[in-house]
Amino acid sequence: xxxxxxxxxxxxxxxxxxxxxxxxxxxxxxxxxxxxxxxxxxxxxxxxxxxxxxxxxxxxxxxxxxxxxxxxxxxxxxxxxxxxxxxxxxxxxxxxxxxxxxxxxxxxxxxxxxxxxxxxxxxxxxxxxxxxxxxxxxxxxxxxxxxxxxxxxxxxxxxxxxxxxxxxxxxxxxxxxxxxxxxxxxxxxxxxxxxxxxxxxxxxxxxxxxxxxxxxxxxxxxxxxxxxxxxxxxxxxxxxxxxxxxxxxxxxxxxxxxxxxxxxxxxxxxxxxxxxxxxxxxxxxxxxxxxxxxxxxxxxxxxxxxxxxxxxxxxxxxxxxxxxxxxxxxxxxxxxxxxxxx
Numbered sequence: 001x002x003x004x005x006x007x008x009x010x011x012x013x014x015x016x017x018x019x020x021x022x023x024x025x026x027x028x029x030x031x032x033x034x035x036x037x038x039x040x041x042x043x044x045x046x047x048x049x050x051x052x053x054x055x056x057x058x059x060x061x062x063x064x065x066x067x068x069x070x071x072x073x074x075x076x077x078x079x080x081x082x083x084x085x086x087x088x089x090x091x092x093x094x095x096x097x098x099x100x101x102x103x104x105x106x107x108x109x110x111x112x113x114x115x116x117x118x119x120x121x122x123x124x125x126x127x128x129x130x131x132x133x134x135x136x137x138x139x140x141x142x143x144x145x146x147x148x149x150x151x152x153x154x155x156x157x158x159x160x161x162x163x164x165x166x167x168x169x170x171x172x173x174x175x176x177x178x179x180x181x182x183x184x185x186x187x188x189x190x191x192x193x194x195x196x197x198x199x200x201x202x203x204x205x206x207x208x209x210x211x212x213x214x215x216x217x218x219x220x221x222x223x224x225x226x227x228x229x230x231x232x233x234x235x236x237x238x239x240x241x242x243x244x245x246x247x248x249x250x251x252x253x254x255x256x257x258x259x260x261x262x263x264x265x266x267x268x269x270x271x272x273x274x275x276x277x278x279x280x281x282x283x284x285x286x287x288x289x290x291x292x293x294x295x296x297x298x299x300x301x302x303x304x305x306x307x308x309x310x311x312x313x314x315x316x317x318x319x320x321x322x323x324x325x326x327x328x329x330x331x332x333x334x335x336x337x338x339x340x341x342x
Contacts, residue, residue, distance in 0.1 A: 111196030171238025175201030
């Protein structure tokens with residue numbers, strides 16, 4: 001298990017047979033000792049490989065060294081030395097229109113065929129299993145923990161949102177969390193790109209007598225103007241399904257719309273060791289599949305976009321929301337808009 005992990009860090013699994021010994025030794029030094037090999041070490045290890053020793057011998061030699069024991073960090077994060085992502089975060093007006101239309105089509109289909117599973121991707125919530133009232137109530141009950149998490153983050157950072165505040169929820173889906181947010185805020189503006197999801201959410205809240213939620217179908221940037229003046233922008237496990245230029249547009253509108261002193265609480269994947277994005281490649285490689293997509297926006301882009309709108313970090317934490325933590329980073333942000341913002 002240890003050696004498999006180290007191989008992943010080396011990122012040479014499929015190249016081992018073609019690498020020269022010096023290349024292999026250099027990669028191992030960089031991964032384990034975080035430096036270039038010294039001449040003596042490079043020669044000794046390369047000679048060992050040529051003499052018939054295998055990769056396990058090389059890795060074992062380095063991890064048993066005193067240098068590795070002394071310099072190994074207390075928490076060995078596998079992505080610490082990973083390279084930057086190549087991500088196109090902006091697009092032309094025409095490109096954005098096409099991206100919005102495509103995502104709307106895909107998620108409208110999910111809303112029509114498997115609405116609950118598309119919100120929480122566990123087979124327990126597949127459409128075929130959601131025919132009984134008990135199953136539906138169990139699904140909606142999961143939203144309470146999300147509200148409690150929001151309250152905990154606000155509380156530990158001494159932030160208060162009074163009961164008269166307005167909450168903007170992006171990606172409300174079938175209203176799993178919306179019904180809980182409606183008990184906390186005077187008004188909720190709930191946005192989604194899928195009309196079938198919104199229909200299910202409206203019906204759910206109507207049956208429960210909840211009437212302080214405005215549901216908004218999003219078809220593009222202009223529809224996001226309803227976020228103007230909200231006290232809290234909220235979005236979890238939603239932004240990740242949008243290409244980076246759409247994520248950027250949503251966040252820009254959210255940051256701009258926040259009232260002075262308002263907060264935003266959202267999750268977004270910020271790193272993948274194997275992710276890149278360009279609008280051109282998107283249409284040839286991914287969009288045609290019409291599947292649920294996973295996208296990443298570098299944290300530096302999020303922070304720079306927020307800064308432009310005088311929205312500043314309060315707390316930022318990795319959250320594990322998308323799994324695969326050896327290759328992916330998902331991040332939850334709590335931010336607050338300056339009271340001096342114009």
